[in-house]
Amino acid sequence: IEALNAPESPKCPIVSAPKAIEVVDAVNAATGLGNAKFLMDLYHLSMNGEDLDEVIDRYTDKTAHVQIADNPGRGAPGTGELDFDALLDRLKKAGYDGWIGLEYKPGEAPSASSFAWLPAPLRAAP
Incomplete structure (x- = not known):
């Protein structure tokens, strides 16, 4: 379950980490399966003004996937204000x-160069 951001998706009913977790918990309680999880999109959460450190600390155990883009602009890490090394x-x-x-806009440069923020050893395919 992913929370979108209110500025870009004003009609979305899930625009905060707590609301997404509420839905995750409700689905798991209703089904008894426990397989509904949180998609932690740091871009959307930052656009909502959420404290990303608190979101990580509180909800990582219910998270199945993380997506990133920098804010503002939804660009590659390093093009905005988010500290991705720390996050x-x-x-x-x-x-x-x-x-x-990686759910960001690569900008004007070729797509491959949009990974320049990532340390070289981590860019190599396994």
Whole structure:
């Protein structure tokens, strides 16, 4: 369950991490399956003005996937104000070991160069 941001998606009923977690918990309670999870999109949450450190600390255990883009502008990390080194480190320390989706606009440069923010050893395919 993903929370979108209110400025860009004003009609979306889920525009905060707590609301998304409320839906996750309700689905899991109704089904008894426990497989509904949170999609933690740091761009959307930052656009909503949420405290990303608090979101990570409170909801990582209910998170199945993380997506990133910088804010403002939805660009690659380093083009806005979010500290992705600190955020990704915090996710790791909170126990998140899943995939992190890159959902940002690459800008004017070729797509491959939009990964320049990522340390070179981490850009290599496994």
